[in-house]
Amino acid sequence: MIKINNLTKVYKLGKKKMMELKTTNPEKIAVNGLSLETREGEIFGLLGPNGAGKTTTLRCVATLLKPTDGDVSVCGFDTVKQGADVRENICFLTNEIKLDTNFTADYMFKFFGELHGMTPEAIEKRQEELFTQFGINEFKDKKIEELSTGMKQKAAIAVSLVHDPKVVIFDEPTSGLDIITARVVTDYLKTLKEQGKTVIISTHIMSEAEKLCDRIAVIINGQKACEGTLPEILESTGADDLEEAFFRLYKQYNPEN
Amino acid sequence: MKGAGIIIRKELKRVFGDRKLVFSLFILPAILMIGIYSLMGNLIKSMESDITEHVSEVYVVNADQGFKQTAKEMKYEEGANVTYLTDAEYASQKADLEDKVLNGNAELIVVFDKDFENTVAAYTKAGDATPAVNVFFNDSENYSSQAYSVFSGVLSSYRTNLLAQRLGDLDQLNVFTQNDQRIVKEAKANNRFISMMLPYLITMLLFAGAMSVGVDAIAGEKERGTLASMLLTPVSRDAIVVGKLVSMAILSSLSAIVYAVSMIVAMSVMGSTMGELAENGFGNVSFGPTQCLMLLAIMLVMVYLYVAIIGLLAVLAKDTKTASTYISPVYIVVIIAGMLTMFNSGKAIPTTRYAIPIYGNALAIADLCSNELTSVNFLASIGGTLLLAIIITVAVGRAFNSEKIMFNA
Ligand SMILES: Nc1ncnc2c1ncn2[C@@H]1O[C@H](COP(=O)(O)OP(=O)(O)OP(=O)(O)O)[C@@H](O)[C@H]1O
Numbered sequence: 171m172i173k174i175n176n177l178t179k180v181y182k183l184g185k186k187k188m189m190e191l192k193t194t195n196p197e198k199i200a201v202n203g204l205s206l207e208t209r210e211g212e213i214f215g216l217l218g219p220n221g222a223g224k225t226t227t228l229r230c231v232a233t234l235l236k237p238t239d240g241d242v243s244v245c246g247f248d249t250v251k252q253g254a255d256v257r258e259n260i261c262f263l264t265n266e267i268k269l270d271t272n273f274t275a276d277y278m279f280k281f282f283g284e285l286h287g288m289t290p291e292a293i294e295k296r297q298e299e300l301f302t303q304f305g306i307n308e309f310k311d312k313k314i315e316e317l318s319t320g321m322k323q324k325a326a327i328a329v330s331l332v333h334d335p336k337v338v339i340f341d342e343p344t345s346g347l348d349i350i351t352a353r354v355v356t357d358y359l360k361t362l363k364e365q366g367k368t369v370i371i372s373t374h375i376m377s378e379a380e381k382l383c384d385r386i387a388v389i390i391n392g393q394k395a396c397e398g399t400l401p402e403i404l405e406s407t408g409a410d411d412l413e414e415a416f417f418r419l420y421k422q423y424n425p426e427n
Numbered sequence: 428m429k430g431a432g433i434i435i436r437k438e439l440k441r442v443f444g445d446r447k448l449v450f451s452l453f454i455l456p457a458i459l460m461i462g463i464y465s466l467m468g469n470l471i472k473s474m475e476s477d478i479t480e481h482v483s484e485v486y487v488v489n490a491d492q493g494f495k496q497t498a499k500e501m502k503y504e505e506g507a508n509v510t511y512l513t514d515a516e517y518a519s520q521k522a523d524l525e526d527k528v529l530n531g532n533a534e535l536i537v538v539f540d541k542d543f544e545n546t547v548a549a550y551t552k553a554g555d556a557t558p559a560v561n562v563f564f565n566d567s568e569n570y571s572s573q574a575y576s577v578f579s580g581v582l583s584s585y586r587t588n589l590l591a592q593r594l595g596d597l598d599q600l601n602v603f604t605q606n607d608q609r610i611v612k613e614a615k616a617n618n619r620f621i622s623m624m625l626p627y628l629i630t631m632l633l634f635a636g637a638m639s640v641g642v643d644a645i646a647g648e649k650e651r652g653t654l655a656s657m658l659l660t661p662v663s664r665d666a667i668v669v670g671k672l673v674s675m676a677i678l679s680s681l682s683a684i685v686y687a688v689s690m691i692v693a694m695s696v697m698g699s700t701m702g703e704l705a706e707n708g709f710g711n712v713s714f715g716p717t718q719c720l721m722l723l724a725i726m727l728v729m730v731y732l733y734v735a736i737i738g739l740l741a742v743l744a745k746d747t748k749t750a751s752t753y754i755s756p757v758y759i760v761v762i763i764a765g766m767l768t769m770f771n772s773g774k775a776i777p778t779t780r781y782a783i784p785i786y787g788n789a790l791a792i793a794d795l796c797s798n799e800l801t802s803v804n805f806l807a808s809i810g811g812t813l814l815l816a817i818i819i820t821v822a823v824g825r826a827f828n829s830e831k832i833m834f835n836a
C-alpha cells in the first residue's frame with residue numbers, strides 16, 4: 171500500500187537555522203536511504219527518538235514534502251508525479267495541521283467533503299457515521315476554538331476521514347490526549363485496520379508501539395535500524411522487551427554515547 | 428480550478444459569519460471615517476465663526492471726525508471695541524498696547540498722523556505733504572489678522588470719501604474697467620477637488636482594504652496550521668491560490684466601497700457645514716456610463732494587483748506579524764504613488780507613465796475625473812497593472828508549491 175523506496179530527505183538550512191542548531195553544515199539529512207513497505211489491513215509503526223525523521227518520512231508519504239532522493243508510492247501512485255491521486259487515498263493527521271478554529275466541526279466536515287469532490291448526500295451519510303463514532307454530535311455546532319484539546323482532536327480525526335481514505339497516516343496519534351481520549355483514538359485505528367485500511371503511525375511511546383502496531387520499524391538518525399513484528403525485533407536484537415531492544419539499537423547507531 | 432469556488436465560499440463565510448469581524452472590517456471604519464470628518468468639519472466651522480464673531484479690541488490714535496463718521500456709517504463699532512486715544516495718551520501707553528497686541532489681548536493699533544484730515548485737505552499740487560496712517564497688527568494671531576482685514580475695508584472707504592471731497596467726481600479716476608471671464612471645461616473646474624483627492628483615496632483605500640483581509644487569510648492560516656490541511660486535499664494548489672486571491676479581492680473591494688461611501692458621506696457632511704467643499708464640487712461628480720465602467724475596470728485591476736502583492740508577501744511570511752512588516756513598506760509606496768498625482772502641474776504626461784502600475788492607475792483616475800482620459804492612456808494603465816499582477820500571481824502559485832516556503836523545509 172505504501173512503498174518507500176530508498177527515501178532520502180535533506181533539509182537545506184538557512185543561516186538562522188544553522189545558528190539555532192549550532193552547526194556549520196548547511197544541510198541536514200533528516201531521512202537517510204529509508205525503505206519500507208506496508209501491507210493492507212495492518213497498523214505499521216515508526217518508532218524513533220526525537221529528531222529521528224519520523225515526521226519527515228510521513229510528510230513525504232503525504233505529498234507535503236518531495237523526496238531529495240528515492241521515491242514513495244501510495245496505492246500505486248507516485249507521491250511526486252501523482253500527488254492529487256495520492257491525496258484522494260490518504261488522510262494525514264498531525265498536531266501541527268489543524269482545522270480552522272473559526273468554524274464549527276459540522277461546517278469543516280462539509281467543507282473538506284466538498285474539497286474531496288463528494289456529493290452532499292455522501293457527506294451527510296459519512297458525517298452521521300463518524301460523528302456518532304467519535305461522539306461529536308453534541309458539540310458539532312460549536313466553533314472549534316471553543317472546544318477542548320481532546321474534542322478538537324476528535325473533530326480533526328473525523329474531518330480528515332471524510333473521504334474514507336484507504337491509507338491513514340497519523341503522526342503521534344495520542345500526544346496531548348488523556349487516557350480516555352487516547353483510547354478512543356487507538357480503538358478507532360484498530361477499527362480502521364479491521365476495515366482493511368492501511369494505518370501508519372509514528373510514535374516514541376514503547377507501549378503504544380507494542381500494543382497497537384502489527385509491525386514496527388525502528389528509525390534512528392533517519393535510517394531504519396530494524397523492522398518486523400514485535401517478536402521478530404526482540405529476536406533479532408536479543409532483547410526481552412521493546413524498550414531494551416530500542417536501547418540496544420540506539421547504542422549501535424550512536425556508538426559515542 | 429475545481430475547488431476554488433468552495434474555498435471562496437468558505438472565506439466569505441468566515442468573514443460574514445463573524446459579527447466582530449464584520450464590525451471591525453466594515454462598520455467601524457465607516458463610523459470612524461464619518462465621525463472624524465464631521466468632527467473636523469464642525470471644528471473648522473466653529474473656528475471660522477468664532478473668528479468672525481470675535482469682538483476685536485482696537486485702539487485708534489488721532490482719529491479725525493471724518494474717520495469716525497465713516498466708521499459709524501460702516502457700523503464698524505458693532506464688531507469691534509474701539510478706543511479712541513489722543514497723541515499724548517498713546518505716547519504714555521505705547522509699550523503697553525504693543526505688548527497687548529503681541530500677546531493676543533488686543534488686535535489692532537491704528538495711528539493717524541496728527542492733523543490728518545487737515546493735511547489731506549491742504550493738498551493742492553504734487554510735492555505737497557501726504558499724511559500717513561500706521562497700522563500695527565499681529566498676523567500670527569487669527570483674531571488680529573481678521574481685525575486687520577476688516578479694518579482695511581474701513582480705511583479704503585475712508586480713502587474713497589476723502590478722495591471724493593478732494594476731486595468731487597470720482598469717475599475721472601476710472602481709466603478703464605476690467606472684466607474677467609473664465610474659460611474652462613466645466614467638468615474640470617467642478618471636479619478639481621475630487622480629481623485631486625479621488626485618485627489618492629482610491630489607491631490608498633483599496634490597499635488598506637486588501638491588507639486588512641489578506642494578511643489573515645494567508646499568513647494567519649499558515650501560522651495556525653490550517654492552510655496545510657487544505658494542501659492535503661486533491662484540490663490543486665493553483666485552485667487554492669485562485670480561491671484565496673478571489674475571495675480577498677471580493678472582500679477588499681467591499682471594504683473599499685464601504686470606505687468610499689463613508690468618505691463621500693463624510694465629505695458632504697463636512698462640505699455642507701463648510702460650504703467651501705460643496706462649492707468646489709464634491710458630491711456632484713457627473714460620471715457618464717463609460718466613465719463609470721472605466722473607473723470600475725481600473726479599480727478592479729488595482730484590487731487584483733494589490734491582492735496579488737499582499738498574497739505573495741503573506742505567503743512568504745511565516746506569521747501575520749512578519750507579513751505586516753513586509754507589507755508596510757509597500758503600503759508607503761502605494762500612498763506616495765497616489766499622492767504624486769495631487770501635484771500635477773498640468774503638463775501633458777507621456778503614455779509610458781500610465782503603464783506604471785498603481786501610479787499610472789492614479790493618473791488615469793485623475794484624468795477620468797477631469798474628463799481627459801484618452802483610451803490609449805486608459806489601456807496603458809490597465810495593461811501595465813494587469814501584467815504585473817499576473818506575474819505576481821504566478822509567483823504566488825510558485826510559493827504555494829514550494830515546500831521551503833510552506834513548511835519552512
Ligand atoms: N523544516 C526543517 N528545516 C530544517 N531541519 C528540519 C526541519 N524539520 C525537521 N528538521 C530536522 O530534521 C530532523 C528530523 O526531524 P523530524 O521532525 O522528522 O523528526 P521526528 O522523528 O518527527 O522527531 P520528533 O519525535 O521530535 O517529532 C531533525 O534533526 C530536525 O531538526
Ligand SMILES: [Mg+2]
Pocket residue numbers: 224225226341
Ligand atoms: Mg515528529
